[in-house]
Amino acid sequence: MVTIYYVMIVNILYFAIMGLSYRNILTIFRRSKYSSYNTLSGSELVPSVSLLVPAYNEELTIIENVYCLMTLNYPTYEVIVINDGSSDKTLSVLISEFGLKKMSNPEIRGTIDTQNMRGIYHNPDYPQLFIIDKENGGKADSLNAGINFSHYPLISSIDADSLLEKDALIRMARMYMENPEEMVAIGGDVRIANGCLIENGAVQKVSLPRKIWPMFQSIEYLKAFLGGRIGWSHMNGLVIVSGAFGLFRKDYVIAVGGYRGGYPGEDMNIIIKLHRYMLSHKLPYRVAFCPEAVCWTQAPDSYKIISNQRMRWGRGNLKNMIENRGMLFNPKYKVMGMITMPYNVLFETLNPYFRITGLLALMGYTLLDMTHWRILLTFFLLNFLSGYLLSVGAIILEEIAFRRFKKLSDLWKMLLFSALKFVGYHQLGVLWRIQGHIQYLRKNNSWGAMTRQSWKEESEAA
Amino acid sequence: MFSHLIVAYIFIYICLGLIGLGIILLLQMKVSHNKEQHRREMYEQKHHDYFKYIQAHLEEEGALRLPPGKLKPLERKVIQEKYMEWIEQFKGDYRARLIQLCRDAGFVEADLKALSSVSFGRRLDAAYRLGGMRAEEAVPALLQMLQKGKYNSLSIIIARSIAKSAQKSEDVLEMLRILLSHGKPIHHLAADIMLESGMDASGLLLKLLDDPDPALVKVGLVAMWGQAVPEVMPVLGRLVGSEEKDVRAEAVKLYLSSNPALKDETIVHLMSDRNWEVRAAAAKALGPLHAAGSIPLLVKALQDANWKVRYNSAESLAALGEAGFEALCQAALSGAGIQREAALQRIELVMELEQEHSAIEQMVAYNKKRLIHDRYFGVKRKPVKRMTGVAAVGGDYTA
Structure with missing residues (x-):
């Protein structure tokens, strides 16, 4: 039952963060529009x-x-x-x-x-x-x-x-100008460009990816950025500004010694360092997320590349958490120390282990006594439905504030892939993260293979 | 175990219910958004001729005709948005006629009513549109709305509407006062908002620079960048002596950018100011002023702790003819550390740029500098190479 409660608690926390995103979404919509x-x-x-x-x-x-x-x-x-x-x-x-x-x-x-x-x-x-x-x-x-x-x-x-x-960039600068003294970093919204029509260096027509891997990532990014980061930004607890697109005060980046080299996860690391520096020096500050500032990126479209990327993220996350363990439950670091870091360790870094041990225990328990198959089914349903609800919540946020996917068929496709994500992709995510941790223990800190496709080809494929 | 499972079942049912509701909501939103979009396109098409008529008759005297027929709410919205788009694009009489058209069509009146709605969203929508229609009568209510609300990005939308609509400078000043009362150093943003006003900029700037509130003075100074307003120069002269550090720095920068005649004692005073921005602005101004008497001061400033001051001093020395260039060469040869670095960098730049001379005078000036250069560094044609690693010494990141 511990596993089932763990899943429920994790998801209630996710819902709480998403609740904060909902609280802010109309403001974001209006400021973006007006x-x-x-x-x-x-x-x-x-x-x-x-x-x-x-x-x-x-x-x-x-x-x-x-x-x-x-x-x-x-x-x-x-x-x-x-x-x-x-x-x-x-x-x-x-x-x-x-x-x-x-x-x-x-x-x-x-x-x-x-x-x-x-x-x-x-x-x-x-x-x-x-x-x-x-x-x-x-x-x-x-x-x-x-x-x-x-x-x-x-x-x-x-x-x-x-x-x-x-x-x-001007959208981010507007956010900076509204509070220039406190704003030390602003993150942009990263979206998947696979499937979009790209001409003259710009996305001309937004469409969902046609391939399965980028499509899963499209849903995942929507959930993470709209469902998660708006909420974290609201309580000034953002632990990462995506390396794909972020704006920073140069003086503070230099004050913390610049980016940490030699290991992936530098985007999370710089944000943690900024939080630490500002809180240690008792300086008022904000690390914010600007969802209306959009950057389109090429998502990996093959198993090899996406697995490499996710293992790298897993390694980077673990390294950052270990390096900054002193911030955990340390009231000096306010939201970062008391909420963000513990949340990240318990529900992000260690999440795969809780889930896998829980699943194995439940399976063993059911194999010993087949009459308890209901518990196993309950575990699966809890995982699936709560995760699916979060995806639906993120799509609603998108529809309220941005409406980039115009067609009704896009909506159906997003709803379908939000469900399919739990049949294989979700489990692979858990596996990749554990593999990343193993790489960390083996002191493998390479970037991994990353191949690119020209924007022209990408656009033609769409 | 059973009771635990019941908790889990309840959780599952809640999730199922919320998923169902969410999907219904999503479908309803998607269908209604698409429908609205479709109707918007239809109305734009329907009023295409009317829009053409307005554009064609903006120059003519007499009232412009209102859109024909009885309009549905969304149709009115589409037409109002088109008027507002044109108001942004045009100025002068065209704009005035379009503003009048908004009044005649009842758009201003409707949005003034909406300003007292219980829904904040509706009030904000109305505030934005009233600003777009330059509705002066909305200013008192907008000021009240700005005053009551907390400072956030939506306050900026209301402030912009006030700046666009206000016809009295007091209203703009009041808006800025409210905006700055939250203690945020948003002078650049406030200046940008102020410049949205259709009123005479020089009058507004004079009032801002004369205001006892240093925050408003700063807004005025910031707003002056890129604006040619000779009327405010005397006020600037006074602000150069301000006790407020930021105000003084901004005032000095602006004052010097107009190339005023400076007394020797003023130059000495400015070049030894505690604020690096003041020293940098003074160093920058000395070159274009052809203040050859200030060469020793500029040479000394090549050792300044601030990069910008060193950079500007070297630039000004290079602009002060052969005497300035010779001083630069001397500093490069006999100086050390950051002084030598700043001088060398400028010399290289001068030699590189002036090789591309075209006019005879430039050629003569270049040859003179070449001779001075060769006297100090020999007749090598290759550019002087800096010592590697020195560039990083004393680097600062104040830019």
Whole structure:
């Protein structure tokens, strides 16, 4: 029965977080609908931003992504692509497309330790574009190199396989301008681009993915971002700002020593460090989520790649929780110490073990006495129905505030895949997380295979 | 065990019930949203000729005709949104005629009524639309709404509506006062909101800069960036001596950006200010002012702890002819650490940029600098290489 109660308690907590998301959704809808972005995006009063784009073997998507970033509706910003020692033609395609030349003596003001920079490329015809070529050191190292070179007070980390909506950055900047003193980090909403029609570096028509793996992830992202992060943001307990798209105060990122290199999970790590720093120094602060700032990303569409990604996430999560165990139940760290971190350890990091041991115990119990099959069925039903309810809740949030999927058939498809997710995909998620933990114990800290498809092909496939 | 199972069953039934309700709600929402979208498109099509008529007759005198026939609520909404879209796009007489059209069609009156609705959502919708229609009569109620509410992103929507609708500067000032009363340093956002006002900017700026509240003064100073308002220059001169650190820094930056004539003692005073922003602004202004007498001060400022001050000083030295460039070369050769670094960086930039000269005067100026450069660093044609690793010394991130 402990297992059944565990499942119920976990889900009641999920519902509570989602309840907070519901509390905020109308405000989000209204501010998104009524905020004046036309005037803001041409205003000199908007803070300048350095967009940092780490790129490792991104020759297929990088040009389209850079064009997308260079045409954002934003007054003053720079795009810094950091080629992290790619073994493909990432650097050469960039040099040739934008006619870049190596700068003779570029000025690097930052002091965060990074791998050696081989050169910085620039073309005065594209004044806001810079390419840093450096030796391979990982994503965190690339972001640190970008910070060292950046010129503006705000930095935004963007994955090279992602496309920002034209207003995404200005929407985040609006949120920052509403509380500039306290806002240290803002996360954007990451959505799955597989299946969408992409032209000229922008998503022109939103559709659900056609393949099964991205479709599951689409539901998963909707649930995590709309159902979860809006609620966590409300109580200032966000533990992660997605590495795909986030905005940060550069001075505070530097104050915490920049991104932690050498291990995945740098996006969660930087947020935990920011919480820790601000709370230790008793500074008022906010880490917020801005769901109307949307970034479209390519989701892995094969078993191998998605399993690699999830194992990496599992490792990163475990590493961060172990590294920051001192924050657990520590009242000094307020919401982070008393709610977010314990929640993450008990219901995210250790969740697979509770579920698996519970399931095994129930199965054993039922095998000993087949008359107790009802308990096993109850366990399955509890898991399925509560998880399905959360998915339905997230789809309702989407329908209230954003309505990006117009067709009725999209709705049916989302409802169907929300259910199918529990037949295999959900269980695989548990398995991948455990495998990630095993990798951690074996001290395997590689990034894993990640292959890209060009946006053109992706769009044609759609 | 049985009672535990009952708890689980109850949980399952609750989930099942909520899932059923959720799916029904979702379907209802989806169908109604799609239906509304379809009807919107239909109404836009239906009034296509009317919209053409309005666009064609905006220039003509006399009242514009109202949309024909009896309108359904959504139809009115579609037409009102079109009017508001045009009001945003046009200025002057066109805008005034469209605003009048909103009044004649009863849109302003309806939204004024909605401002007293019990539903906050309806009040906010109305506030947004009243701002879009520049309804001056709504300003007192909007100010009250702003005053009563907590500060959040929705307050900004109401504040923008007030700025758009207000015809009296007192109302804009009152709006800014309420917005800033929450103690948040939102001067940039407040300035952006203020600039949405259709009123004469110089009058508003003068009032802001004369206000006893430093927060309002800061809004005025921030709003002045990118605006050419000669009338406020005397007030700026006064604010340069303000005791408020932020106000003084902003005022100095603005004042110096207009290239005023500066006395030597003022230059010394500014270059030794405790605030780095003031020192940086002063250093930046000295080059374009051709203040050759300030070369020693600028050379000294190459050692400033702040990067921006060093950068601006080197830039100004390079702009001060051969004397300035020679001082830069001397600092690069005999200086050390950050001073040498700042000087070298600028020299490299000058030599690189001026190689692309076109006009004769530029060629002459370049050749003079080339001679000075070669005198200090020899006749090598290759650019001077900096010592690796020095760039990081004394780096700061104040930008």
